[in-house]
Amino acid sequence: MQRIGVLTSGGDSPGMNAAIRAVVRKAIYHGREIIGIKHGFAGFIEADMSPMNLGSVADIIHRGGTILHTARSEEFTTPEGRAKAYENVRRFGLQGLVIIGGDGSFRGGLQFYREYNIPVVCVPGTIDNDIPGTDYSIGFDTAVNNVVDAINKIRDTATSHERTFIIEVMGRRSGYIALAAGLAGGAETIMIPEHPTSIDEICRKLNRGYRRGKLHSIIIVAEGAASGLEVGAKIKEKTGFDTKVTILGHLQRGGTPTAYDRILASRMGAKAVEMLINGEKCKMVGIVSGEIVSVDLETVTAGKKELDMDMYHLAGILSI
Ligand code: F6P
Numbered sequence: 317m318q319r320i321g322v323l324t325s326g327g328d329s330p331g332m333n334a335a336i337r338a339v340v341r342k343a344i345y346h347g348r349e350i351i352g353i354k355h356g357f358a359g360f361i362e363a364d365m366s367p368m369n370l371g372s373v374a375d376i377i378h379r380g381g382t383i384l385h386t387a388r389s390e391e392f393t394t395p396e397g398r399a400k401a402y403e404n405v406r407r408f409g410l411q412g413l414v415i416i417g418g419d420g421s422f423r424g425g426l427q428f429y430r431e432y433n434i435p436v437v438c439v440p441g442t443i444d445n446d447i448p449g450t451d452y453s454i455g456f457d458t459a460v461n462n463v464v465d466a467i468n469k470i471r472d473t474a475t476s477h478e479r480t481f482i483i484e485v486m487g488r489r490s491g492y493i494a495l496a497a498g499l500a501g502g503a504e505t506i507m508i509p510e511h512p513t514s515i516d517e518i519c520r521k522l523n524r525g526y527r528r529g530k531l532h533s534i535i536i537v538a539e540g541a542a543s544g545l546e547v548g549a550k551i552k553e554k555t556g557f558d559t560k561v562t563i564l565g566h567l568q569r570g571g572t573p574t575a576y577d578r579i580l581a582s583r584m585g586a587k588a589v590e591m592l593i594n595g596e597k598c599k600m601v602g603i604v605s606g607e608i609v610s611v612d613l614e615t616v617t618a619g620k621k622e623l624d625m626d627m628y629h630l631a632g633i634l635s636i
Pocket of ligand 1: 418443444486487569
């Protein structure tokens with residue numbers, strides 16, 4: 317394993333740069349060469365690739381986004397697209413691949429490994445934290461902190477105006493961001509796809525609070541559970557409360573990564589290189605109970621990450 321390729325794919329996540337830095341520097345530490353592939357699988361197909369050195373990753377550990385850029389490539393989902401990428405594996409003499417991204421990117425990596433037998437190690441980089449086999453993915457902690465920061469600010473104005481605020485957060489089909497940020501931000505209600513909550517139920521809770529003199533509320537809605545705008549309109553219609561909706565959108569994905577994400581990314585990126593050098597193939601790096609582990613990629617792509625329902629119930633108890 318002399319030459320390793322690295323790419324970031326799918327939605328960017330804060331900490332991806334720290335992961336790239338770790339991959340590049342750990343590979344060089346072990347005397348290996350590293351090729352950076354730009355724009356994810358799209359750049360792999362187009363040969364948008366070049367060697368990286370220690371200086372290529374200088375001054376990036378604190379930066380959000382990814383210096384390698386990213387994309388969601390339709391072409392790589394086709395056998396023709398993957399054949400073009402394999403041409404570039406040969407042309408650039410790659411003997412292993414590190415893929416930093418989410419579940420869609422991992423499925424692409426798995427398919428590529430099956431067809432061309434090129435060793436692949438995936439690193440979970442997605443704010444959604446929806447990857448099985450790992451407690452955390454890179455970027456989740458930063459995204460949650462971004463949301464909590466927004467909740468704090470919105471709470472100031474919600475209290476002043478005695479309003480009900482609905483905050484829609486990302487997460488695709490997962491409620492992890494909503495749950496973690498809702499618990500940390502003291503939200504009164506958290507709507508997640510894993511445990512549907514009816515509008516009537518929310519209105520009953522709001523009315524109960526109102527009778528006790530609670531005149532403002534924060535409701536966190538995971539995008540996979542409902543549309544924040546619709547939730548706001550329905551609550552207003554049923555209760556007559558002054559509702560305001562904020563859709564946080566892509567600001568959740570930006571900004572300087574937290575120390576937790578930088579450390580996680582550094583550990584995972586370094587482990588990915590170690591795994592390739594040790595001859596591992598078709599694996600993902602994970603973190604389980606604080607330990608960095610190697611997980612079978614087939615199991616990861618076939619599985620579904622379960623939400624921590626104890627945490628969900630705790631948030632409910634504490635928000636009474
Ligand atoms: O997977 C990360 C994520 O930010 C999801 O939470 C969100 O649904 C999606 O990507 C948005 O994708 P895009 O940036 O392509 O609009």
